[in-house]
Amino acid sequence: MVRALHGGRHFVGRLAALGFTPGAPVTIVRNNGFGPIIVTVRDTQIALGRGEARRILVLLAEGQNGVTTG
Amino acid sequence: MASPLANPSPEESSTKPAVIALAGQPNVGKSTIFNMLTGLNQHVGNWPGKTVEQKTGTCTYDGQKFTLVDLPGTYSLTANSEEERIARDYIIHERPDIVVAVVDAAILERSLYLVAELLLLPSPVVLALNMMDVAEQEGIKIEPQVLEAALGIPVVPMSAARGTGIQELIATVESLSAEEISYQPKRPVILPGHQVILEKIHALIEDSVPAPYQPAWVALKLLEGDDEMRALMQDALPEATWKQVHGLLYQHEDAILDIAGARYQWIGRMIRAAVVRPKIGQMGMTARLDNVLTHPVWGTVALLAVLGAVFWLTYTLGSPLQAWMGGLVEGLAEGVRNALSSTPPWFANLWADGIIGGAGMVVTFLPILVIFFAVLAILEDTGYMARIAYLTDQVMHTMGLHGKSFIPLLLGFGCNVPAILGTRIIETQRARLLTVLLAPLVPCTARMAVIMVLTPLFFGDKAGLVAWGLVAAALVILALLGILLHRVILKGEQVAFIMELPLYHLPNLRTIGLYVWHNTLAFLQKAGTIILGVSAVIWLLSYFPTGVATESYLTLFGHWLEPIGLWMGLPWQMVTALLTSFIAKENTIATLSILYGDFETALPAALTPSAALAFLVVQMLFIPCVATVATIKQEVGNRWTLVNLLLLLGLSLSAGVLVYQVGTLLGF
Numbered sequence: 001m002v003r004a005l006h007g008g009r010h011f012v013g014r015l016a017a018l019g020f021t022p023g024a025p026v027t028i029v030r031n032n033g034f035g036p037i038i039v040t041v042r043d044t045q046i047a048l049g050r051g052e053a054r055r056i057l058v059l060l061a062e063g064q065n066g067v068t069t070g
Numbered sequence: 071m072a073s074p075l076a077n078p079s080p081e082e083s084s085t086k087p088a089v090i091a092l093a094g095q096p097n098v099g100k101s102t103i104f105n106m107l108t109g110l111n112q113h114v115g116n117w118p119g120k121t122v123e124q125k126t127g128t129c130t131y132d133g134q135k136f137t138l139v140d141l142p143g144t145y146s147l148t149a150n151s152e153e154e155r156i157a158r159d160y161i162i163h164e165r166p167d168i169v170v171a172v173v174d175a176a177i178l179e180r181s182l183y184l185v186a187e188l189l190l191l192p193s194p195v196v197l198a199l200n201m202m203d204v205a206e207q208e209g210i211k212i213e214p215q216v217l218e219a220a221l222g223i224p225v226v227p228m229s230a231a232r233g234t235g236i237q238e239l240i241a242t243v244e245s246l247s248a249e250e251i252s253y254q255p256k257r258p259v260i261l262p263g264h265q266v267i268l269e270k271i272h273a274l275i276e277d278s279v280p281a282p283y284q285p286a287w288v289a290l291k292l293l294e295g296d297d298e299m300r301a302l303m304q305d306a307l308p309e310a311t312w313k314q315v316h317g318l319l320y321q322h323e324d325a326i327l328d329i330a331g332a333r334y335q336w337i338g339r340m341i342r343a344a345v346v347r348p349k350i351g352q353m354g355m356t357a358r359l360d361n362v363l364t365h366p367v368w369g370t371v372a373l374l375a376v377l378g379a380v381f382w383l384t385y386t387l388g389s390p391l392q393a394w395m396g397g398l399v400e401g402l403a404e405g406v407r408n409a410l411s412s413t414p415p416w417f418a419n420l421w422a423d424g425i426i427g428g429a430g431m432v433v434t435f436l437p438i439l440v441i442f443f444a445v446l447a448i449l450e451d452t453g454y455m456a457r458i459a460y461l462t463d464q465v466m467h468t469m470g471l472h473g474k475s476f477i478p479l480l481l482g483f484g485c486n487v488p489a490i491l492g493t494r495i496i497e498t499q500r501a502r503l504l505t506v507l508l509a510p511l512v513p514c515t516a517r518m519a520v521i522m523v524l525t526p527l528f529f530g531d532k533a534g535l536v537a538w539g540l541v542a543a544a545l546v547i548l549a550l551l552g553i554l555l556h557r558v559i560l561k562g563e564q565v566a567f568i569m570e571l572p573l574y575h576l577p578n579l580r581t582i583g584l585y586v587w588h589n590t591l592a593f594l595q596k597a598g599t600i601i602l603g604v605s606a607v608i609w610l611l612s613y614f615p616t617g618v619a620t621e622s623y624l625t626l627f628g629h630w631l632e633p634i635g636l637w638m639g640l641p642w643q644m645v646t647a648l649l650t651s652f653i654a655k656e657n658t659i660a661t662l663s664i665l666y667g668d669f670e671t672a673l674p675a676a677l678t679p680s681a682a683l684a685f686l687v688v689q690m691l692f693i694p695c696v697a698t699v700a701t702i703k704q705e706v707g708n709r710w711t712l713v714n715l716l717l718l719l720g721l722s723l724s725a726g727v728l729v730y731q732v733g734t735l736l737g738f
Contacts, residue, residue: 005327009295010150014568016330017146019180023331029357032366035464036473036567042179042334045360047460049467049567 001025002041006055015056018046026058087128087135088247089164093157093188094172095181096143096497097453097572099200101125102230102581103172104140107240112138114588117156123494131240139166147187148291149298152499161191162282167247170239172198175205175212175227176573179334179341186258186333189223190287194253196224196246198239203229204575208354210345217344222256231578258336260290261328267318268293274315278306293325356453356573363457364571373461376454377480380445384438384484391437399430416613420606424613428605428653432598435487435697439593440586442481442488447585449477450495451577456569463567469549470556472496472567475505482512486698490705491589504555506706507714510694511548513541516655520689523659527673528682536686544690547721593701600700608653620665624649638688638726639681639734648688654695680733684726691722 002024005012019042020026029045030038036047048056094100104112108127117124125140141160142153149155161169171188173181178199188195199214218225224242228235245251260268272289279285280302291299292315300319304312362368403422410418449455459473466473474496482489489509496502513521521540526533612624628646635645647661662669666676677685693699693715703711 009297009323009326011566012324013148013150013295013326013330014145014566016326017148017183018568018570019183019334021327021331021334024334029360030364035366036460038360038364038460038571043177044180045356045571047456047463047567047569047571049463052566052568 001059001061002056003059004057006057011052011055015052019044020056025061026056087137088167088243089137089139090243091139091141091161091164091166091169091193092172093141093161093169093184094143094198095145095174095184097570098143098172098174098181099230100140100143100172102578103170103198103200103228103236103239104138105578105581105584106230106233106236108138110584110587112584112588114592117142122152122156122499129240131237131244134244136240136243144184146184147191148294148296151497153497155298158191161188161193165282166193168243169193169195170198170243171195172200174201174573175199176201176208176210178205178210178212178345179337182337182340183330183333185221186336189255189257190290192284194223194246195255196226196239196242197221198235199225199227200230200235201573201575202227202235203232204573208356208573210347212346213344217340220256220340220343222254224251224253231575231581258333261332261335264293264322264325264328267322267325271315271318274311274318275303275307278303278308278311280306290329292319293322294329295319295323295326354573359574360457360571363454364460369457369461373458376449376458381484383445384441388438388441392434395437396430396434399426399433402426403430416617419613419617420609424606424609425602427609428602432594432601432697435485435593436590438485439488439491440590442484442492443586443589444582446477446481446488446492446495447582448577451575451581453572453574455495456571459569460571467567469508469552471505471508471552472498472501473569475501478505479509479512482509482514484515486510486512486514486694487593487701490698490701491593493705500559503706503710504552504559506702507555507559507710507717508548508552510698510702510714510718511544511551511691513544513690514655514694516695517690519656520651520658521686524673524682524686524689527670528677528679528686536683540686540690543687547691547725551717551721592704600703601697604696604700605653608650612650625665634723638684638723638730639678640685640726641676644677644685648685648692651689651692652696654697658689678734679738680730680736683733683738684730687729688722688726691718691725693718693722 002020002022004022005015005020024041027040028037029040034050036049037053038045038047039053040046092100092104104125104127107129111129112125112127114123114125116122122142127138127140129136129138139160141157144151144154144157147154147158149158160166169188169191171185173185185195185197197217199212199217202212205212212227214225214227224246226235226239226242228239230236242251246253268289271292272285275289275292276285279288283302288299288303292303303315307315363372403426406426407418407422410421446455449458455474455477458477461473462476463473466475475493477495478489478492480489481492486509489512490506493502493505493509496505518541521537525537525540529536608624611627612622614623616622625642625646628642628649631645631649632642635642643662643665646665647658650657650661662673666672674682694702699711699715702714
């Protein structure tokens with residue numbers, strides 16, 4: 001679940017429009033350990049650079065462990 | 071620009087065709103709807119003063135004519151990108167009679183976000199609920215009439231790719247523009263947390279907002295952090311008032327999250343009413359395909375297979391066609407030469423070699439261009455292009471480029487012209503410009519042909535190694551230049567990689583056909599005429615004054631430039647050969663054979679190994695052929711074309727001088 005976004009106005013504005021708003025559930029579809037990751041937010045698959053993903057603060061759902069994004 | 075007070079009179083609206091603007095997020099099938107409605111009655115150009123493509127067209131329904139304007143695909147209407155500014159400026163300033171908001175039924179929640187923004191603007195909105203078939207395939211069921219009631223605007227379910235719902239859409243647009251159906255949209259509201267602050271800003275700016283903007287909308291956009299509205303109001307407000315507004319905005323910098331959150335809550339209510347969701351755990355076709363296609367190993371294997379197929383197709387289909395058309399043009403040229411045999415020889419030769427030869431070059435580009443355009447359109451339309459960008463982003467990132475730059479640059483190995491035209495798929499303007507500037511450094515087949523002919527003459531059995539080294543050097547220089555330009559043009563600003571991976575779907579033949587048609591036509595009209603003109607002029611220079619190539623103006627020019635050539639150990643013949651490579655890269659060989667006769671034995675004696683390598687390096691990095699230059703000009707304008715040419719000229723010549731001087735110093 002998205003908790004907060006860090007970054008400039010443009011960056012936050014773009015991500016918010018794509019559906020990354022506080023409270024929105026986010027699922028990691030693919031994370032190879034390098035290169036961009038793929039997440040699902042509001043039924044859409046989005047590829048995010050690792051730098052971008054790091055600026056999305058998430059709250060882990062219960063039953064999950066380990067740090068995923070941010 | 072319409073003034074806010076101007077009410078179009080009924081007479082006026084009945085004579086002029088009603089204007090429909092098509093709005094929608096990227097990948098929702100907006101272009102397919104546009105193509106279905108307009109067919110070949112469309113015009114592709116650029117938005118005034120912008121490099122963003124503008125498509126307009128007409129369609130007739132029930133005897134009434136409509137003008138259609140395809141707005142750029144955008145996720146929201148905040149001035150984050152040029153496309154977003156164009157889309158909203160058009161709606162605000164030009165006031166289209168109807169806005170058709172296209173949404174993807176399979177990702178309804180996300181695509182309704184733009185609708186939430188469109189409803190705040192003055193033009194009435196019709197919702198085109200597209201991709202109903204894809205939604206069904208993914209197991210999603212939607213009740214359009216429930217959505218219609220919830221939104222308060224007409225909703226038309228459709229599938230443009232399958233051709234269903236198009237007639238219903240235009241019928242709905244017609245009855246809404248004739249005010250036969252009521253229009254009472256329900257608009258999203260801001261969360262209570264920021265309501266007070268929004269009202270404060272509204273009160274402060276209310277009397278100063280310039281027409282045709284509406285104060286409530288401007289206040290909201292200010293709170294969303296919109297740069298354009300900030301600049302607008304900073305100019306319009308007295309300094310003290312702006313300071314107050316600015317102070318409020320500074321305190322509430324995070325308001326955008328609340329505003330976007332409220333819009334999504336509003337959308338959530340619509341969705342809960344109208345959508346019957348799929349069972350949890352059910353896996354759609356896209357997810358199953360992506361298990362393989364975005365996999366780090368299997369995805370790369372699949373990518374290589376696809377790219378291999380593209381090049382195989384180009385060479386087995388394109389090259390023979392190209393050769394065949396080249397033969398036709400030659401035959402035509404001979405025919406013309408014979409027909410004009412009673413005229414002065416220069417006149418007949420100008421027509422046969424200069425004009426028909428130039429036109430022939432344009433024509434022989436066509437088979438490869440058509441194949442490349444079709445491939446680009448298919449990759450884009452199926453949704454696979456986004457996966458390619460995802461897979462290659464890591465590599466491209468090191469040059470400050472986006473994963474989407476990969477395919478255009480790769481096409482450059484075939485021919486630089488489609489590479490530059492292919493950069494249109496890159497959304498960010500600056501990333502696109504950077505890709506265009508770098509594309510000429512990708513060695514095309516014609517450049518490689520010259521290298522393949524000349525390298526064995528100079529380097530014998532080490533030719534393969536040298537040729538390989540030249541390609542590697544060109545690519546390393548491309549990467550280094552990329553890093554450098556990235557710092558200069560993009561000022562080191564990292565292009566954020568945020569890209570949607572759309573659902574896969576079958577390509578629409580009509581969309582692909584029209585894409586190929588328009589792009590090929592544009593190439594013929596713009597680049598084609600320049601190529602024709604320049605090749606005729608160069609031919610004249612190589613023919614006059616005496617009709618003997620070694621005494622021509624072009625040769626004279628080569629002599630003038632010999633001092634530069636000597637820094638690289640190159641005689642004037644080589645400099646002239648380089649100059650003629652501007653018409654077409656393969657001309658280098660033709661010129662050498664005119665100037666040296668049997669150049670295969672003459673060349674190794676005329677040049678030291680250092681000079682030979684210097685020549686090959688310059689040839690590899692030299693300004694591209696006129697066709698490429700004309701395409702660059704068409705895509706990025708005069709200023710950047712000049713920058714690019716000077717850059718490549720400086721780069722190639724200094725690399726040549728460096729190679730020759732260092733080589734000579736080392737005793738080669």
